[in-house]
Amino acid sequence: MTEHQAPLQKIVQDLPELEGDExxxxxxxxxxxxxxxxxxxxxxxxxxxxxxxxxxxxxxxxxxxxxxxxxxxxxxxxxxxxxxxxxxxxxxxxxxxxxxxxxxxxxxxxxxxxxxxxxxxxxxxxxxxxxxxxxxxxxxxxxxxxxxxxxxxxSGVTTYSALKKFGDDIRDTPVVILGAGGLGHMALRVIRALGGKGAVFVDLDEAKRTAVLEAGALAAIDGNAPDADEQIKAATGGGALLVLDLVGAEATINLGLAAARKGVRIVVVGLFGGQLKIPTVYFPIRAMAVIGSYVxxxxxxxxxxxxxxxxxxxxxxxxxxxxxxxxxxxxxxxxxxxxxxxxxxx
The missing domain is CATH 3.90.180.10 (Medium-chain alcohol dehydrogenases, catalytic domain)
Incomplete structure (x- = not known):
């Protein structure tokens, strides 16, 4: 990449002379x-x-x-x-x-x-x-x-590290995963490898929702649906306790909060961007945690x-x-x- 938002360029360079432990x-x-x-x-x-x-x-x-x-x-x-x-x-x-x-x-x-x-x-x-x-x-x-x-x-170590922050709770509690792209597919496989209960996905793209259902998701919900939060609550048996936000946008984290029950833990991985605006009293009243996870x-x-x-x-x-x-x-x-x-x- 020679400049941002411009086509990638082919550059030919000599192989370097290795030093030390390289x-x-x-x-x-x-x-x-x-x-x-x-x-x-x-x-x-x-x-x-x-x-x-x-x-x-x-x-x-x-x-x-x-x-x-x-x-x-x-x-x-x-x-x-x-x-x-x-x-x-x-x-x-x-x-x-x-x-x-x-x-x-x-x-x-x-x-x-x-x-x-x-x-x-x-x-x-x-x-x-x-x-x-x-x-x-x-x-x-x-x-x-x-x-x-x-x-x-x-995508592997990012989802693995993020899911480990939920501890053993993934074994008996479904994880709500916001984003059904490549990271989402990897997260589903990691949950299985760790003996997790499964995942409820939320995504705007119908093809991606279909793909994760075919891969074994418990449910796949349209994030644009006016009752998306209620659908998440129904799919999780009363509200989300474990939320993995692979998008990291204002809309996704706010949807996770809207669908949560007391004690929710939200781990944010995605870098889409925006701001989270929430009254600080909600943290103790809802006994909730919002955690960042970097790779x-x-x-x-x-x-x-x-x-x-x-x-x-x-x-x-x-x-x-x-x-x-x-x-x-x-x-x-x-x-x-x-x-x-x-x-x-x-």
Whole structure:
């Protein structure tokens, strides 16, 4: 990407000389994610005509997007250990400064200093090769299909980390999931892998509602329906207690609140934008919690990958597209033409 909201450009660069613990992977698969679309747009809607510009967060162009990466190891830096040439690895992309207390606890996704996430702050996977700063961020893929496994690095670990915030309650309480796109399908599979009761979906798109019903959702509700909140209450047996907002818009979080019973926990993942305006007294009176969840940490991705390798987590089929279709794939996502997940295969 050479500028925001402009077509992606092909750039040819020399392969870098590896230093320290760096490793070089030949990309086998790179997912096309809604985060890529926000990145392409150049900012986030903060409501009241306010916007957070990515340049203010330290994003510098040109930059290669793509953070859901599987690659084959082709070279190691002089200090890199523990990896095998020719093996395929799933890459953990949510990197921080690597030196602060937060990063030392393997919580790099929450680093307060200098985020270095692949495909956002440093070159990512919309390419033939990618440099990973440290060998520990490469997780052995095993026999998993590279294209199907790539989304675990974002949609997978994002939904897994968010659902873990509900604890064991997902075993006997349905999760209301706002958004039935690629993240929604992944969340449904993660709920199954964790032994959850199931999910009630809300989405504006009829095709996406049909798709999640076919995938095993308990119910799929039109978010535009005038009685959507009442339909959610009926589908959950009296009101939502666990809400996963994969959209993150004013309309979705407000619908979640309208459909909730006392004690609700709402975990917000989506970045659509807007503002939440709510009387503070509602928090104690309704005994409710609104929690943000930002992707996931390295340990969580490792746990999720093991669930997939064990067969407990079934990977969703994906639509494969060649690397040269990256711009078209991104625009299809922008136009709402994508059901499930698109993965580029260089």
């Amino acid at each position: 490793v070089l992977l030949k990309v086998r698969a790179s997912g096309v994610c809604h985060s890529d679309l926000h990145f392409w747009e150049g900012g986030y809607d903060l409501g009241d005509n306010q916007e957070m510009n990515l340049s203010d967060r330290g994003v510098k162009l040109p930059l290669t997007m793509g953070h859901e990466i599987v690659g084959e190891l082709v070279a190691l830096g002089p200090e890199a250990q523990g990896l095998a040439l020719g093996e395929s690895y799933l890459v953990y992309p949510w990197l921080g400064c690597g030196t602060c207390d937060t990063c030392a606890k393997d919580q790099e996704n929450l680093c307060p200093n200098a985020p270095r996430a692949l495909g956002i702050f440093t070159p990512g996977g919309y390419a033939q090769y990618v440099v990973v700063p440290r060998a520990k961020y490469c997780l052995t893929l095993g026999d998993l299909d590279p294209a199907e496994a790539a989304p675990l690095a974002c 996931g940490n390295l340990n969580e991705l490792s746990e999720l990958l093991e669930l997939a390798k064990s067969g407990k987590l079934s990977l969703a089929p994906v639509t494969r597209r060649p690397l040269q279709d990256a711009n078209d794939a991104l625009m299809d996502l922008k136009d709402g033409k994508v059901i499930g997940r698109v993965v580029l295969t260089p």
